[in-house]
Amino acid sequence: MAGDEVSKKAEDHDIALGALARQEVLPLETVLSQVRKTISGEIVGIELERNSGVWVYQIKVIAPGDNMIQAFVDARTAKVIETRGQ
Template identity: 25%
Template sequence: MRRQFLRMGLSCLVALLLLGAGPVRADSDQDRARAAVESGEVKPLGAILKAVRQRYKGQVLDTQLLDMGGRWIYRVRLLTKDGKALDIGVDGRSGQILDVQGD
């Protein structure tokens, strides 16, 4: 009986550790990005996409907001009308396009 309780206790502990290990970091990154936008430290995604679309025509496939050592960078993946995939780096604070790969 004692061995059964010990086994069940260890199983519960392992399950709690596994459930809590992954999402905590993801939620933390998302929360920090959301807080940066809400505080005005980073431009909202809509403003970034407007700047990108003024310069490049196509369909936005994916976006990410990355903290690069204290500097927020949006990565925008865009499919142009002629079928090229562009990866566009945009400064999150100023909205300035920093680099374009696949151009």
């Protein structure tokens, strides 16, 4: 099972690199820079997903007061689409 997890992560990484090479997504640092302007806290998780043809970063942040916030960010524009939690 551990081998399957490693294989899946490698495949996910390759998919993300391909999207970046095709300029379908912005570099992660560019996206994080924009997110940090609107959400304070420590980033503790990042996922890149494709939903209905749109690449979206799901970024988990522990905000002040130990509140968990999930930010959904358009990976092509770095615009925060939605936040959950507070």
